[in-house]
Amino acid sequence: MTTGDLSTLLVWAAMTALTIALVAWTVDLARIADAATQASRRAVAARGRVGAPAVAVAAVPVGAPVTGGGSGGGSGGADAAGDDPDGFSLTTTTGSGLGRAGDDAPALGRSARAEGIARSTTWLGLVLLALGVVLRGVASGRWPTANMYEFTLVGSLVAVAVLAVVQRRRAVAFLGVLVLGIVVLALALGLLVFFVQADAVQPALDSYWLIIHVGVAISATGVFTVGFGAAVLQMLVDAREEGRSRTRLAAWRVTGPRFAWLAQVPSAQRLEALSFRLNAVGFVLWTFTLIGGAIWAEHAWGRYWGWDPKEVGTFVAWVVYAAYLHARTTRGWNGRRAAWFVVAGYAVVLANFTLVNLVVDGKHSYSGL
Amino acid sequence: MASPTRPYRPEGLDDAFTTGSDAPAPAASPPAPGPAGTPGEAPVALPQLGVAGWLRWGWRQLTSMRVALLLLMLLAVAAVPGTVWPQNAQDPARVQDYLADHPTAGPWLDRLGFFDVYSSVWFSAVYLLLTVSLVGCILPRSRVHLAALRGRPPRTPRRFDRFPAHGRALSDEAPRALVERAAAELRRPWPLLPLVRRHRVDVHDEGGGTWSVAAERGYLRETGNLVFHLALVGLLVCVATGQLLHYRGQVLVVEGRGFANAVVSYDSFEQGTAFRPESLVPFTLRLDEFTSRFDPDTLQSRYFRADVTLTEPGDEPRTHAIEVNRPLQAGGANVYLQGNGYAPDVTVRDATGAVAFAGPVPFLPQDEVYTSRGVVKVPEVATGEQIGIVGFLLPTAEEAAPDLWRSTDPQPEDPVLVLSVWSGNLGLDTGVPQNVYRLDTARMTQAVDADGRPVTLYVRPGETVELPGGLGTFTFEGLPRFAAFDLRHDPALAGVLAFALLAFGGLAVSLFAPRRRLWLRGAPGTGDAAGRTVVTAAGLARGDDLALGGEVGRLLRSVLADPARTPPAGTAARSTPPTDRAPRPGRARS
Ligand code: HEM
Numbered sequence: 030m031t032t033g034d035l036s037t038l039l040v041w042a043a044m045t046a047l048t049i050a051l052v053a054w055t056v057d058l059a060r061i062a063d064a065a066t067q068a069s070r071r072a073v074a075a076r077g078r079v080g081a082p083a084v085a086v087a088a089v090p091v092g093a094p095v096t097g098g099g100s101g102g103g104s105g106g107a108d109a110a111g112d113d114p115d116g117f118s119l120t121t122t123t124g125s126g127l128g129r130a131g132d133d134a135p136a137l138g139r140s141a142r143a144e145g146i147a148r149s150t151t152w153l154g155l156v157l158l159a160l161g162v163v164l165r166g167v168a169s170g171r172w173p174t175a176n177m178y179e180f181t182l183v184g185s186l187v188a189v190a191v192l193a194v195v196q197r198r199r200a201v202a203f204l205g206v207l208v209l210g211i212v213v214l215a216l217a218l219g220l221l222v223f224f225v226q227a228d229a230v231q232p233a234l235d236s237y238w239l240i241i242h243v244g245v246a247i248s249a250t251g252v253f254t255v256g257f258g259a260a261v262l263q264m265l266v267d268a269r270e271e272g273r274s275r276t277r278l279a280a281w282r283v284t285g286p287r288f289a290w291l292a293q294v295p296s297a298q299r300l301e302a303l304s305f306r307l308n309a310v311g312f313v314l315w316t317f318t319l320i321g322g323a324i325w326a327e328h329a330w331g332r333y334w335g336w337d338p339k340e341v342g343t344f345v346a347w348v349v350y351a352a353y354l355h356a357r358t359t360r361g362w363n364g365r366r367a368a369w370f371v372v373a374g375y376a377v378v379l380a381n382f383t384l385v386n387l388v389v390d391g392k393h394s395y396s397g398l
Numbered sequence: 399m400a401s402p403t404r405p406y407r408p409e410g411l412d413d414a415f416t417t418g419s420d421a422p423a424p425a426a427s428p429p430a431p432g433p434a435g436t437p438g439e440a441p442v443a444l445p446q447l448g449v450a451g452w453l454r455w456g457w458r459q460l461t462s463m464r465v466a467l468l469l470l471m472l473l474a475v476a477a478v479p480g481t482v483w484p485q486n487a488q489d490p491a492r493v494q495d496y497l498a499d500h501p502t503a504g505p506w507l508d509r510l511g512f513f514d515v516y517s518s519v520w521f522s523a524v525y526l527l528l529t530v531s532l533v534g535c536i537l538p539r540s541r542v543h544l545a546a547l548r549g550r551p552p553r554t555p556r557r558f559d560r561f562p563a564h565g566r567a568l569s570d571e572a573p574r575a576l577v578e579r580a581a582a583e584l585r586r587p588w589p590l591l592p593l594v595r596r597h598r599v600d601v602h603d604e605g606g607g608t609w610s611v612a613a614e615r616g617y618l619r620e621t622g623n624l625v626f627h628l629a630l631v632g633l634l635v636c637v638a639t640g641q642l643l644h645y646r647g648q649v650l651v652v653e654g655r656g657f658a659n660a661v662v663s664y665d666s667f668e669q670g671t672a673f674r675p676e677s678l679v680p681f682t683l684r685l686d687e688f689t690s691r692f693d694p695d696t697l698q699s700r701y702f703r704a705d706v707t708l709t710e711p712g713d714e715p716r717t718h719a720i721e722v723n724r725p726l727q728a729g730g731a732n733v734y735l736q737g738n739g740y741a742p743d744v745t746v747r748d749a750t751g752a753v754a755f756a757g758p759v760p761f762l763p764q765d766e767v768y769t770s771r772g773v774v775k776v777p778e779v780a781t782g783e784q785i786g787i788v789g790f791l792l793p794t795a796e797e798a799a800p801d802l803w804r805s806t807d808p809q810p811e812d813p814v815l816v817l818s819v820w821s822g823n824l825g826l827d828t829g830v831p832q833n834v835y836r837l838d839t840a841r842m843t844q845a846v847d848a849d850g851r852p853v854t855l856y857v858r859p860g861e862t863v864e865l866p867g868g869l870g871t872f873t874f875e876g877l878p879r880f881a882a883f884d885l886r887h888d889p890a891l892a893g894v895l896a897f898a899l900l901a902f903g904g905l906a907v908s909l910f911a912p913r914r915r916l917w918l919r920g921a922p923g924t925g926d927a928a929g930r931t932v933v934t935a936a937g938l939a940r941g942d943d944l945a946l947g948g949e950v951g952r953l954l955r956s957v958l959a960d961p962a963r964t965p966p967a968g969t970a971a972r973s974t975p976p977t978d979r980a981p982r983p984g985r986a987r988s
Binding site: 117118119120228229231232233235236238302306309312313316317320323324325327328329330331332333334335336337338341342344345348349351352354355356358359360361362377385 | 480722723734886951
């Protein structure tokens with residue numbers, strides 16, 4: 030077996046491990062959702078018994094923790110300081126403080142076993158994938174960021190690494206499901222569709238910028254993936270906290286009992302902070318991608334900017350994420366509305382990777398498909 | 399205009415840091431309206447807008463956050479069509495194809511600029527408006543920030559409980575000592591920058607035994623933000639300057655030959671409106687040798703190198719190598735290796751035996767194995783009609799089937815020219831510029847054999863063949879290579895790079911440097927706490943600052959940790975950092 034084949038095998042193994050992690054997170058999420066839904070139904074039933082006016086399911090106290098567990102609402106619980114001779118207390122309403130029960134406490138109804146499996150298989154997948162990437166580099170005798178298959182590997186690696194770090198303290202099952210869902214899909218596509226044999230590259234790609242520019246671009250994509258996950262969750266939680274739902278389908282109303290589990294995740298504010306931090310890191314990396322790409326284009330093609338489709342795609346994504354940063358600080362555009370920019374920006378990043386490589390032809394058509 | 403005492407904020411900017419901080423606001427509020435008739439005051443107060451009023455209103459709108467956001471979105475949307483439709487700037491041939499395929503929609507799209515998106519009126523309008531908006535919003539902010547750089551931290555607010563992070567503790571020490579200790583802690587320099595203090599700090603005696611300290615840090619954040627935005631403007635200016643002053647020429651050079659840097663030498667030349675061709679540095683460049691390497695299995699290209707001799711005016715000739723990704727600097731321009739191929743060296747003799755044409759003719763590669771296409775045009779024949787010879791060069795020829803030839807390798811292992819011969823009028827005298835790589839056969843006829851089938855010539859290097867119809871002879875002398883060079887001169891390149899890096903640095907600082915205000919107050923306690931000192935602290939940050947709570951906690955604790963009063967065992971547990979208070983579900987695998 031050649032080194033290249035071994036690398037491929039490791040990637041298959043990593044994908045298997047990550048699929049298990051995905052399933053485990055899904056089980057965890059299902060358990061949490063079940064518990065939350067039941068609790069929410071009980072709460073409705075209890076109200077009915079007391080003879081309160083029949084409350085529509087959608088009007089169940091939204092956003093508040095369903096059972097037990099803390100104060101709920103916006104401002105955090107202060108340190109209980111009764112017997113403290115120094116009377117020490119600290120309250121924070123943003124940042125590291127407590128938003129509400131779901132912020133730091135583990136979700137109610139979670140399956141500790143599923144979470145354990147998810148965590149360990151995520152780390153296992155991470156290690157296997159990292160080995161796969163390294164061997165791929167060894168097999169081709171260069172940095173492994175030269176074609177779509179390799180982009181997929183490295184991008185997934187970064188996304189899973191960021192996910193593992195984000196989940197280290199406070200597991201959010203939804204984030205695990207969403208991000209690993211994207212990653213497993215990407216790896217499957219990579220192995221089944223984008224795969225090419227490990228090989229050296231043509232002269233235009235033979236440059237240290239292959240490491241810097243492409244490596245950073247892919248890392249940014251990985252970081253954006255988790256930032257996107259956090260933004261989606263933020264929008265869901267925010268919609269539920271506000272009691273607004275777009276859909277008319279009762280079962281899919283974000284305010285309905287099916288989404289009662291949203292009370293078990295960190296507050297919209299906390300998720301927004303998480304999403305912002307990730308997207309800010311991603312944006313800085315993306316800015317570097319843009320600059321590095323221009324420098325490389327200057328070396329290789331004799332112009333730093335030529336509105337090549339790939340350049341346009343990168344530019345559009347950059348502008349959308351810049352708009353996101355602005356929206357966050359613009360009155361009337363922050364919160365859930367700003368999060369839509371993350372969705373749009375991530376869509377552009379993905380389209381720039383897939384559509385522009387596969388459909389449009391331009392100077393960047395190196396992907397080897 | 400923004401007065402220096404009131405921070406300037408673009409319309410629509412949501413910013414708790416500048417809105418919710420100062421308690422003693424009245425001092426900063428505008429002066430009470432003077433008595434009626436105060437000169438210079440009344441006109442401003444009038445409700446009617448007038449032209450100036452509308453202009454001012456328009457300007458305020460344009461420089462508002464909301465409009466900036468809108469323009470950013472528009473810019474993103476407006477850039478997309480350039481990837482959907484072919485662009486004249488990149489691929490004019492595909493635009494022509496598109497126009498041919500879409501006779502109704504095509505002309506409309508053309509009229510609306512969809513084939514020249516990035517120079518279209520609408521695209522330019524969006525980015526010009528955005529630039530104006532950016533300048534209009536950034537200049538006042540810069541002025542205010544410059545003033546703020548010399549300012550002091552805002553006074554300690556009276557109440558702390560509305561701040562996003564606040565804390566309280568009791569101590570047995572005097573307020574002043576506690577506050578001084580906090581001030582010292584806040585002034586502590588950075589570990590790696592011993593001269594730079596962490597915070598700008600003011601200590602206030604508030605009377606009645608109450609002391610407080612106010613501290614601020616992170617002016618760098620706003621500085622970075624302004625640097626970023628200003629650098630974007632600088633970047634645009636540099637790009638525009640480069641557009642005006644640049645030139646770009648393309649030239650194809652055969653091994654052993656060279657060219658001089660003058661407009662006439664180039665196969666194509668393009669320049670900015672402010673560029674003067676006289677300013678071209680007259681260097682000469684000769685291609686000594688061209689080397690290429692290909693993967694033996696996949697035949698993909700692996701390595702290209704052009705060895706050249708550069709002679710700059712008043713200088714000795716020097717040899718250099720130009721590779722892909724490694725341009726050569728010559729006479730203020732960069733010389734890039736953009737393409738390569740073969741230029742068969744041929745000689746055509748006419749019917750009288752006189753040399754009608756001699757020299758290398760570049761054939762353009764059409765595929766990975768360098769199947770190359772070219773034309774030999776022979777206008778100067780002594781007698782008879784003009785001759786046109788078109789066909790292919792196969793670097794490593796193989797007869798796959800009878801009369802079906804193809805190339806199997808990009809390297810010239812067994813080169814063969816496969817040609818057909820035309821005679822008649824080449825059309826060179828029509829005044830219409832001709833493509834040297836195409837034969838205009840409108841007024842020519844193809845040579846055919848006795849059966850009326852087109853004649854095909856197969857010629858190997860060193861061979862001479864008869865041209866059909868007694869037109870003369872054709873000799874394949876040899877197979878030198880050619881290199882295609884792009885020359886580009888852009889004096890603004892260094893500026894573009896500098897501003898891009900500046901923007902990057904500014905961005906990183908503005909996103910990751912925290913901007914914070916911290917306050918701590920020590921006041922004599924009352925009620926339960928009588929006889930002790932009540933220590934309160936609060937923090938405010940711009941944007942998200944996950945460490946803010948921790949900072950407030952740390953400040954409080956640093957004051958309480960009195961070295962004279964070693965904490966009893968219980969205290970250690972009690973004063974665990976509040977940030978770590980959260981259970982770590984990840985670790986506890988229950
Ligand atoms: C009229 C035009 C503009 C205005 C009024 C404006 C205003 C602002 C303001 C006030 C901030 C600070 C937000 C904060 O303190 O958190 C900001 C941040 C920022 N701006 Fe602009 N800006 C403009 C144009 C642009 C343009 C054209 C870009 C780039 C395409 C851009 C990119 C950014 C970025 C990346 C940030 C950082 C956001 C952050 O700190 O969270 N801005 N802008």
